Amino acid sequence: DVKVTQSSRYLVKRTGEKVFLECVQDMDHENMFWYRQDPGLGLRLIYFSYDVKMKEKGDIPEGYSVSREKKERFSLILESASTNQTSMYLCASSSWREKKNIQYFGAGTRLSVL
């Protein structure tokens, strides 16, 4: 069974802290994605990666960076957390091998920045 695991369900951080959100997938997928979900705005793509050590900016990359040192792990980094980064963060993965473009999501990390 397909599994995308996000390391934390809830996080509370202080303004200015460096925050790491971790995502691991066990499906040997090439592609991984980070989204943030806000009411009325849907899912907005922050960064994505097609391969190890590769990364591409999504629609809202400002204030974020990512790291993909291993195929199964994709980390989202908030260099200096701000209150406007309080949100639900979702990780997803997909594979070129599948005929259909299906993204598999983790359960999300709800981040509060105080």
Added chain:
Amino acid sequence: QQQVKQSPQSLIVQKGGISIINCAYENTAFDYFPWYQQFPGKGPALLIAIRPDVSEKKEGRFTISFNKSAKQFSLHIMDSQPGDSATYFCAASVYNQGGKLIFGQGTELSVKP
């Protein structure tokens, strides 16, 4: 041009009724249109998807209607059940853009018993 616009933002339907959620897009290069379903506390999961070579796809109580000329597509949930209460997202993609999906704003559906 990359946007997908979804409406309504929220929807309340009586049990047994039909739920209809609409989406519109601008980019004519989009060639794959999935719908994702998200229950509280869970990540979104693929519900049903359509390619532009057909006008309708049905899976059980869920149907996608696709209007290529109007650049619109919609999700119909027949005989809606309380267990269908969830947030629904439409999405669109261009396959050669590496699986990147453009999501709509989401619709929170509540089915009342």
